Amino acid sequence: MEVDAAAAVERLLRLLAVPGVTGQEEAVARTIADMLREVGVPPEAIRFDDAHQRIPEPTPVGNLIVQLPAHLPRRSKSKARGHADPILFATHMDTVPLCAGAEPKVEGRRVVNVHEGKTALGGDNRTGCAVLVTLAAELIRQGLPHPPITLLFTVREESGLYGARYLNPADLGGVVMGFNVDGRNAAELTVGAIGADRWSVDIYGKAAHAGVAPEKGISATMILALAMQEIFRKGWWGKITQNGREGTSNIGYIGDAQGRSAGNATNVVTDYVHVKGESRSHDAQFVREITSAYQAAFQRAARKVKDCEGRTGRVVFQSRLDYLPFRLAEDAPVVQRAVRAAQAIGLDPVLRVTNGGLDANWLVKHGIPTVTFGAGQNEIHTVQEFVDLDEFDKACRLALALATLA
Template sequence: MINRERIVNEFLKYVQIDSPTKQEGNFAKFISEELKNIGLEVYIDDAGEKVGSDTGNVIAKLKGVKDAAPILFSCHMDTVSPGVGIKPIIKDDVIYSDGTTILGGDNKAGISAVVEALKVIKENNIEHGPIEVAFSIFEEGGLFGAKNFDYSKLESKMGFVLDSGGDPGQIVVKGPAQDKINAKFIGRPAHAGVAPEEGISAIQVAAAAITKMNLLRIDEETTANIGVIQGGQVTNIVCPEVEIKAEARSLSNEKLDKQTAHMVECLKEAAEEFGAKVEIETERMYGAFVIDEDAEIVHIVQKACENIGLKAFTSSSGGGSDTNILNGNSITAVNLGIGEKKPHTLEEHLKIEDLVNTARLVLEIIKTVA
């Protein structure tokens, strides 16, 4: 039933509508009209005003023709840089950019699959329950769109996010929590050649703190990283200030608490050791989610995959997605593989077969739930 030619053409059209993070407005207007033309009721919330985007999240609803629980399909509209002026090309049934930008399959492949499935439902009068769609802004860099969804507009207690790089059939049932840890060491400047002993090197303090830390792979569920160090301008002054930006992630909220506390303690101990000051900010960006592999939502995807000849498999993710936020807002959600390969790079690509199979899976999930 999925129209291969149409979904490919629509995907090519979607990625050529620029929608970098916080500038999703043009695409939001376009996709809103697409959804209205299919017959959905469309609402744009006020998330954009809260996070500095030129539009809010797109929330749409299709009334059910059968008495069934509503289900939600979620994708994000924004793309990473360089993502302006995308020129898609097709080679051997694989879609690439021209090599000067990302492709934007992350996440417009998911959007294309949802929209195509909805068109097929309407064209073929397929019976279905209530369907909700949520296309978020500002997912990249902090999941801020999903954090600011107007959840009063969503009735679904079950959600399917289409934003993982695995093959169609992948069901991500575990995702980590993440903490951001920012610190500023404040030492004391001095002439590095005349009186260095009068100074306190913020660089030296930062180095001591980092040396004390357990970093990178902590265990099978936990990671930590120092990503940015900034400080100093010239070599003849003992550096008075250094800023560090770090993160920690874990599939266990308890393990994350422990890792973050360890890193904070290392920062404080180093400052005390050298007589410096340190200002520390920590923020829980999102919580972890763990869905039981015997949960109803997992069985629904497995059954849908079986019905259309896809191999279903469960996995965990090391990155955050809107799935984390939905689960934190009482919507049981999994993240589904849609075949987006090498996202966030100039080599990003998408097999047409995976695009079609993702749409087939969305359609079959709708039929299975109904």
Template sequence: MTIAINRERLAATFAELCEISSPFRKEGAIAAYLKDKFAALGADEVFEDNSAVKTGSESGNLIVRFNGSLPEQQGFFLSCHMDTVEPADGVKVVRTGDVFSSKGDTILGGDDKSGIAAILELLTLLKEHNTPHPMLEIIVTTCEEIGLLGAKHLEYDRLLTTYGYALDSSGIDHVIVGAPAANKIKVEIKGLAAHAGLCPDAGINALTLAAEALSSLRMGRLDEESTRNFGVIQGGVATNIVPERIVLRGEVRSHSTDKLHRYTKEIYDTFEQTVARWQGGPATGDKRPLVTFDIIGDYPALSLADDTPVIKRIRKASAMAGKNLQYIVAGGGSDANIFCGYGLPTAIIATGMDKVHTLEEQLDLNDLVRLTEILHAVATTPF
């Protein structure tokens, strides 16, 4: 069924959400706001999990259940994250026509408050029109912006639904059905300090070794499915000291698990071989450089086939509602990757957010209305 979205109510909700400061690990105020909102909308359960113990946030994740009136239909979940990047204190929303922005000294917060606003409007519409719907669970995570920490520590045994949709992407009318897995990589090279002017031959230059290894590795786009990057290099004490310790932090991403492992192993092998080839002189004696690695699986891949219920449902709903959605593959990771890793197929629905993580961030109300229409179709189309 189709229904007219209350545009101004949706706009007011979005602006109100954006002006609640909620940078990562400081989500307490918005969590309290949302718990009150969900309770007022008639939630059958509003649960805050204990993830804050592990994430360091002021709040746990929220898991909210609306039982609905159609127990014979499969329920599903909708997910957003309540944290933002910084600067996020003192956000003042500016509306110019239908376009929202900040005053220019903070982010806006559309990532991911656009998704939260659409969910709240959906729930309000279902309540005020007494619209039949299956079970809906709402997952609102913390600390997404600093490594998907909330999703990684969600109490999954509290969930009753088995698939759903994460509202967290730029653009509109897009459904992301594929996203890469990623490994985080830390490489530490330990050399030997020496005075760079008086006795440089007595040192083992960790920076030179790091540079040699890096220059042997391809970076950026490795193939149509994979990327590799080192973005942080730390080390050195002074210009007159041979650098003893260098730490590099990078990542490998791929839609292919085999390629993810292969390109990660290339890093390991290259640094090991570079250090093994090093030849010292009389001044270094029996001292040798050492390289150590810390390789962490950051998140698994997301890959959803057309015949999975999560995709069949939104395809049916969008067709019934006359929405022409595009099903695409993306290059980033999100809470949806983590959910998929826990056996909960999750598609990502674009929310209209634009220029996120910048002071020029903006959102068009027309896109937010369109998102809410999509969600309403998914919630009310029999499946």
């Protein structure tokens, strides 16, 4: 399973240079479509779905879907049968906002950012995009036998796995299994991932002069503090272990609804605070219990903070499922195919479960068992990000092996 490594790296550099932070994927989507046509994919095989019309955040373009028909060698039907079932290769197009303004360059066997220390690079997940374009290029260039293949490039993965969540599985050509490219090492095969809720709470108090008549106010800040004191005391914050079950939680944002500071003067009792947080666990029911613990704590805290007339604060708590956990069995056909393909190119595959969310969470929910493997991403979401070109090359070869394995 050899690929044109120089051409693959050129594709990666080209993609890394295109802006496309989450929710602004148009330019990178157009570039990917152009690159696919350049390597010989027919224009009619390339299209966008309408997932962006269902995503509840501004999203100007849908998922990019490419369908490659089967290429079977001239042989008996019995020998060709192993190449019959359609398979999916997926990755996401967007990057985190920290990647805005990145400029890639090659240093030895790494791709780094010209502006290292100022912006992230975007290897997460332009490595995956380059792997999928290279897969199409090599299948066409080498004329290798393969089943029907669907390539899926999703939008808004970084801001909530929205592209994978809102896609219509019927658009994927009846695929029976999937392989998602997202991560560090090609030999690390992710067969399970955590589930998560995202939640927010609006805390309503009452403003008053903090020096003249603080007793007339209801402090939204104090409601937050009391709620978090309860959460901490009862063991629902950070790494959580309750009755043998494990999970995590975090508050990631405290301010107002417009992204500004909660409160704007020390001499005014804060009348409003907006909070955003998350709950995670490999146990779907436990995720809900963590979220419920936060909701109850905020409601109790609001009843405790009163003004001089006995009026209390008020909270509005909202939560939504971010993604469900999953765990594929080691003997599942998709896992066995991934293991055999990795071994075929000389890798020593390791099955792992991650505490982060992946597009695979929603693909599995859509009925497509999906294994995720890495493509050289390192120090993602930081200004020290780089791409390991040796791992990127392994990922390109692994994708080709997965596509052509009988």
